[in-house]
Amino acid sequence: MSTRIAFLKGHGTENDFVIVPDPENTIDLPPAAVAALCDRRAGIGGDGLLHVVRSAAHPEARHLAAEAEWFMDYRNGDGSIAEMCGNGVRVFARYLQHAGYVGEGDLTVATRGGVKTVHIAKEGDVTVGMGRALLPEEGVTVSVGERSWPARNVNMGNPHAVAFVDDLAHAGDLFSPPAYRPATVYPDGVNVEFVVDRGPGHVAMRVHERGAGETRSCGTGACAVAVAAARRDGADPAVTGTPATYTVDVPGGTLVITERPDGEIEMTGPAVIVAEGEIDPEWLEEAARRRA
DSSP: OOSOEEEEEEEETTEEEEEEEOTTOOOOOOHHHHHHHHOTTTSSOOSEEEEEEEGGGSTTTGGGTTTOSEEEEEEETTSOBOSOOHHHHHHHHHHHHHTTSOOSEEEEEEETTEEEEEEEOTTSOEEEEEEEOBOOSOOEEEEETTEEEEEEEEESSSEEEEEEOSOGGGGTTOSSOOEEEOGGGOTTOOEEEEEEEEETTEEEEEEEETTTEEOSOOHHHHHHHHHHHHHHTTOOHHHHSSOEEEEEEETTEEEEEEEOTTSEEEEEEOOEEEEEEEEOHHHHHHHHHHHO
């Protein structure tokens, strides 16, 4: 790396990201480099990294270029690749608006979890069409210390285990992944949500995101929680013909999740760009070398 690399920092309900604009996909970002950038003490700091690439320039997204000009090449904070990040899509869209690539209104974003529809509202919130939830039949039990709970298996393009608990403190510190069994249900790991009720159509959650630990928010997790809560409450929009909407409080703010009768799920919440600057390439090379 011989030239400085532009970056921005943004967050959606305090789920924060390093943003690296790279329209033509010319920047090499191996896992060790991503982990160095996301390090909160020695790097910029973030729950993950949003690599902003034109779909036509990325081998994983070229087949989606006709549907979406931009590809969200998302990485977890440890450098591993993830299929989707709901808060990340909102921040990704906000970056495109900030950079002048798009304006208010509708756009599409390609992700490893498929093409997502996005609406940037005049009042500032961003709505993302998150697709449909899959509800695998396999059950799972989640454990923290001496406590265990049955968890609902929900897939939002990435896997989730949703456990309803009496107190969010029972989730522990969430530094390490909560134990679950049987392990075969989630061979590649899982995001685990702990949920309490706040009122009708209103829940609060904490989450351990695989590859990141506890985060202040998780968009796909909030969607999984809303779907699990609706089914627990006897609401299935495909059956009733009526949308199910849940307000989901996360440590970093509030998201509103609506599941429509056609199964499509929409997530609405804030997205903020807070800073921009340049990465020193010599530092990045050395930091990545030490982590490799």
